Amino acid sequence: MNKIIPYENLKTSNLFFEDLFKEQFINFLNSGWYILGKEVTKFEENFANYCNAKYCIGLANGLDALEIGLQVFNFPEKSEIIVPSNTYIATILAIINSGHVPVLVEPNISTYNIDENLIEEKITSKTKAIMVVHLYGQIAQMDKIVEIAEKYNLEIIEDCAQAHGSKLNNKFAGTFGNIGAFSFYPTKNLGALGDAGAIITNSEDLYLKIKALRNYGSEKKYYNKFIGRNSRLDELQALFLNIKLPYLDQIVDHKVKLAQIYNQILHQKIIKPVILEHSYHTFHIYNIRTSKRDELKKYLLENGITTEIHYPVSPNKQEGYQKYFENINTPISEEIHQTTLSLPISYAHTEEDVAYICTVINNFFEINE
Numbered sequence: 036m037n038k039i040i041p042y043e044n045l046k047t048s049n050l051f052f053e054d055l056f057k058e059q060f061i062n063f064l065n066s067g068w069y070i071l072g073k074e075v076t077k078f079e080e081n082f083a084n085y086c087n088a089k090y091c092i093g094l095a096n097g098l099d100a101l102e103i104g105l106q107v108f109n110f111p112e113k114s115e116i117i118v119p120s121n122t123y124i125a126t127i128l129a130i131i132n133s134g135h136v137p138v139l140v141e142p143n144i145s146t147y148n149i150d151e152n153l154i155e156e157k158i159t160s161k162t163k164a165i166m167v168v169h170l171y172g173q174i175a176q177m178d179k180i181v182e183i184a185e186k187y188n189l190e191i192i193e194d195c196a197q198a199h200g201s202k203l204n205n206k207f208a209g210t211f212g213n214i215g216a217f218s219f220y221p222t223k224n225l226g227a228l229g230d231a232g233a234i235i236t237n238s239e240d241l242y243l244k245i246k247a248l249r250n251y252g253s254e255k256k257y258y259n260k261f262i263g264r265n266s267r268l269d270e271l272q273a274l275f276l277n278i279k280l281p282y283l284d285q286i287v288d289h290k291v292k293l294a295q296i297y298n299q300i301l302h303q304k305i306i307k308p309v310i311l312e313h314s315y316h317t318f319h320i321y322n323i324r325t326s327k328r329d330e331l332k333k334y335l336l337e338n339g340i341t342t343e344i345h346y347p348v349s350p351n352k353q354e355g356y357q358k359y360f361e362n363i364n365t366p367i368s369e370e371i372h373q374t375t376l377s378l379p380i381s382y383a384h385t386e387e388d389v390a391y392i393c394t395v396i397n398n399f400f401e402i403n404e
Contacts, residue, residue, distance in 0.1 A: 037339035040388050045221050047383035055278045063274050074273040086207045088235040090242035093268025097196045097218020100232040101129035104192045104214040107244050114163040119149035120365040122168045126194050127350045141367045145309040148175040154183050164190040169198035169208050172317035177211040199225040200287050202315040209235045224319050225283050227272040286382045290318040293380050293389045300393035302400040321380040328376050338395045343377040
C-alpha cells in the first residue's frame with residue numbers, strides 16, 4: 036500500500052500548539068473582552084516588532100488589508116494600479132473593489148514575481164501605485180521597484196500574503212513600501228484558525244487612518260471621521276497568532292530544510308525554484324514546473340501524494356474578470372499556469388515525506404523518458 040501524503044494537514048500542523056490553544060482559550064473566555072482587546076494589541080505590537088516596522092493594524096482578512104491599503108491614499112476614482120499578472124485573484128479583486136483599474140505586468144519566468152524591467156512602460160498619467168506581490172515566499176526585486184516608484188511619485192503597497200518572515204538584503208517583506216498587507220489564512224506560514232489579516236507601516240499618519248478605517252472610520256466611539264468598514268482582527272484569532280508567532284522562524288526553518296531536499300534530489304528535468312542573491316525565501320509554496328504537469332499530478336495522486344496548482348488560470352482569463360482585461364494577453368503568466376505544480380511542504384511534513392515524494396517524481400520521469 037502506498038504512503039499517503041496530503042498536500043496540507045492543518046490538524047497535524049497545529050498539533051504542536053493544541054494544548055496552548057486550549058489553555059489560552061479559557062483565559063480568553065474568562066476575560067469577557069472579545070473585540071479589540073489585549074490580544075489584538077499584543078499581536079500588533081509583536082508582529083510590528085518581528086517585521087522591524089513601527090506599526091501594525093490587525094484586520095479581518097488579507098483582502099481587507101489590500102483594499103484598506105488602497106483606500107487610505109484617497110486615489111481618484113479609476114486610478115491605474117500596476118500589479119503582476121501572475122498572482123492570486125485577491126490582489127486584482129482589491130483593486131477592482133476599490134474602484135480602480137488593474138494594469139497587468141508580466142512576471143519574470145524564473146522567479147514568478149513581477150518583472151521590474153517591464154513596469155515603467157506601463158506607467159501613465161493615471162498611475163498612482165504599484166501593488167507588488169511576493170509570490171510563494173520570495174520578495175520581488177524591491178530595490179529597482181522602489182527606485183521606479185520614487186521617480187514617478189507612486190505609492191507602493193506590498194501584498195505579503197505569502198511572505199511572512201521573507202527578507203531581501205535582511206529587510207523584511209512589507210517594509211519596502213508605504214504599506215505591507217498580510218493574510219493569516221490558516222495555511223500560511225503564520226496561520227490563524229480562521230480568517231485574519233494585518234497591515235504594517237512606518238507612517239504614523241497612515242497608521243492612525245487605517246486604525247480608524249477598520250472600525251467604521253471612527254477614531255472616537257460614535258464619531259466617524261472617515262467612511263470606513265468593519266474589519267477588525269478577531270480577538271480569538273489574535274490569541275492564536277500570539278501563540279504561534281514566537282515559532283514562526285522555527286516553522287520557516289523547517290520548510291527551508293524541506294525545500295533544500297527537493298532541490299538536491301528532484302530530477303534534472305524539473306524546473307525548480309530560483310532563489311535570488313541576498314534573498315531569504317520562506318517557501319510558503321514550493322512550486323516546480325514541467326510540461327508534463329497534468330500527467331505528473333495524476334501519477335503522484337495514484338501514489339498517494341496530493342498536490343495543488345497555484346494557479347491554474349491567469350487573472351485576465353478568469354470568467355468573472357473578462358470585461359476588465361479585453362484584448363490583454365499574458366503569455367508568460369499563462370505558461371506558468373499551464374506548467375506549475377505545488378508540492379507538499381508544511382510544518383506537518385517530514386524529511387522522509389519529501390524524500391519519498393522525490394523518489395516518486397524521479398520514477399515518473401524515468402518511466403516517461
